[in-house]
Amino acid sequence: MNIIIAILIFSVLIIIHELGHFLLAKSNGIFVTEFSIGMGPRILSMVKTTKGYRLRAFMSPGDFAAANRELEATIYSIKLLPIGGSCMMLGEDESVEDERAFNKKGVWGRISVVLAGPIFNFVLALVLALVIVGMRGYDPAKVTNVTSQAKEAGLQNGDVITQINGKHINLARELDLYLFFNPLNEADVELTYERGGEKHNVTINPEYVKDYKLGFYYDDGNGTIVKEVMDSYPMKEAGLQKGDIITEINGTVVETKDDIVDYFKQNPMTEKAIEIVYKRDGTVNTASVTPKLAGEGYTIGFGIDGSRVKTNGIGVIKYSLAEVKYVIVYTVDSLKMLFTGKVKANDLAGPVGIVDMIGNIYKDSAPSGFVTIFLSLASFSLLLSANLGIMNLLPIPALDGGRLVFLLIEVFRGRPVDQNKEGIVHMIGFIALMILMVFVMFNDLNRIF
Structure with a gap:
């Protein structure tokens, strides 16, 4: 069951991503040669003929080239491996003398096409957040278990933290995230909290406990x-x-x-x-x-409740945006820790690890019924969708971010980079990504088995 659910989630995320490229390509007058779901050999394709669209099974590369030769209509395909997808555009990787070619369009039009994929992933994340917050509510940073210096500063159970050291806090998880990436030390902590609709500012000196x-x-x-x-x-x-x-x-x-x-x-x-x-x-x-000593460190003398509360229509929009922001900040900060060596490469999870996580989520939420399963998987899908958007924006060859780098160079140079040279860079990047994927998959299998 977890494999089927994982395939469905991956498929939706990738279809939305490629749909972004597809729609912006169409709006810019770029001819899309093929829009496909999955990777590997084609098992079913919809091809335009003189009698209209017809389904073709297991098209070979030669058959595909023949069907695509006239460049009259996009071919829509489903491929064997239910992971990935593609939006293949005329003139995307080579110079083509056709006004409908990607390489013939203005640089800002091409930038919009490349950006559309990641943006659509962020839009999907927002849609999922609207559903989750609409059904479950949001998690305010509500103060609980007030002790020592927090009590002396005037905090009470039920106060809601809205800022810490100048950083705005909308969700309890945002406060947890801030403290995770900015551990407490002997420095004073500036807090803003809300009580009865009024805001208050306090300074707390952390205590070592x-x-x-x-x-x-x-x-x-x-x-x-x-x-x-x-x-x-x-x-x-x-x-x-x-x-x-x-x-x-x-x-x-x-x-x-x-x-x-x-x-x-x-x-x-x-x-x-x-x-x-x-x-x-x-x-x-x-x-x-x-x-038994279970841990030691600095504390500011209170805990956070973290339970969700319902909100009105405007609140649903506000806190849904906060959900997406939280996931984006979490992903970016995690990448910073990876690149600075604070997180080891062995901690990375690939497709196998994600399938295992989905299985655990399904198993843990199944006893509570369909709604809990749906919301739990929606929360994880929100995280994956935002992650996919961010990862594709990284300036890595073969990814959307790598293509954006060359397009921005073109903006500043006033002319495009030689497509052959760009193609070589993307090929090297693709090979490196495949090597990384094998490494991550090996780690996943090691952790699971």
Whole structure:
């Protein structure tokens, strides 16, 4: 099932991309020789004849050339491999003496044709965002679990962060992304937050803290039943099990999950052992549990809720644009980390890895029903579509961005670069991309198997 879903998603993304090239080519009077879905041998083609359009199965390159010789109508094809697609234009890679040829059109017309593919991917991402935000709402950066310096600065649970160090925040994920790429240190943090329709500005000095954990989850509801104990964490090592009922912590009686939360808010964990009293099968037991250091770093004293809330029509448009912006910024910042060595090439995911991700998304969302499956896959498709748009704009030969580089050189030079030389550069770029694809696919297979 995950392979079928992946093929459908890839097909839609690529068809939209190539449709952008196709429509702008047509609007600029450029003759499109073939519009195809997939790669490899043609399995079905629609060809214009003297009697109108006819379907042709398994056209050979020779048959294709013969059918295309008169250049009267575009051939529409479906190819064997359900990945990729193409919009082949007359005079795209060679000089052709025909007024309908790509190479005969003005430079700005050609730039619009090349740009159309990535732009259509961004448009698709926006359409998906409108659907997602319209159905699920958006995730404001709502403050929760206010402690220490944030409380002293005046923040309260329910405040919504709108700026951090001058950067506008529309979504909780934007704040998470900012803090991921700009880790907190001893420098002050400037925050703007909204409460009751009014905006407030505060300055918070981050505090260096150590994060200790016991390693267990609560049961559903508000009881003190242990739902799960984590491997390699103190609770399991101390002998506690799923189903145990916690009754006391360091002599303090706890009857609800909120009691446990409140206790640790007032008595933050350290490396000091904690005495836990619990019941198992009616028997009272006591365990000494020493919290485990799970992380350390700077904090500004609050968490973010991140749950989605519904919004009105204008809000749907505003926060859909914010969704697309978030994905674009995330992709660009991730590429920066890749090029600066902060992210390793081994972390890249290719088609095999993406298919595996789609399978996991489907598996995780299936128990919640069709709507959850649809929205989860739509969110991932939004990410893929924006990624495809950005990747194609990179100044890499054989990609749209590589073609744009040569077109911009033409704008500044006043004349085009020799097409043979440009073709050689694109061929080298294509070979390099194929080598990279093999490398990424090998990494995918290594991770999965």
